[in-house]
Amino acid sequence: MCRLFIGAQPELWEPQTRSMRIDGVSTSVRLERFFWVVLEEVGSRDGLSLSQLVARLSWECAEAGHDPANFASFLRVCCGRYQALRLAGEIPAEPDVAIASLDAEGILARERRRHAEGRRAVRPQAASLSATS
Numbered sequence: 001m002c003r004l005f006i007g008a009q010p011e012l013w014e015p016q017t018r019s020m021r022i023d024g025v026s027t028s029v030r031l032e033r034f035f036w037v038v039l040e041e042v043g044s045r046d047g048l049s050l051s052q053l054v055a056r057l058s059w060e061c062a063e064a065g066h067d068p069a070n071f072a073s074f075l076r077v078c079c080g081r082y083q084a085l086r087l088a089g090e091i092p093a094e095p096d097v098a099i100a101s102l103d104a105e106g107i108l109a110r111e112r113r114r115h116a117e118g119r120r121a122v123r124p125q126a127a128s129l130s131a132t133s
Contacts, residue, residue: 020051022058029054029072038079046098085111 012034019028031039036050043053057078062068085091090107091099 018050018054020054022055029075031072031075035076035079038082039075041095042078042082042099045095046100 013032015030016033016036017028017030018036019026021027039053040050043050046053048056054075057075058068058071061071061074066074068074082091085107086093088111090110091097091102
């Protein structure tokens, strides 16, 4: 199993620091190359450069009231969510479909529903396991 992961190209997990301006402030963000590649793909779908996408995510993160102290982790989670939503069919595979054009509220509602259904499906199993212990 692990061969699929450890056999990947080592440059994918090499950290890279990128300098950019966010709200007029020069800053740097350090992420593994894999995440920069995903962020570039996300940005290109909406015609944004990497710097523009990161600045927009930073602004929207702050606007939503999230703590920007761990912004690099937030960016990693954004990449994971992008990949998971693509696999779930919520983000079309066609790269010319802008993410901004998607029904975010509908996607989030479906995601919450799937999550709630998954928890309900796990609870009966957990109850039967504890009953047999």
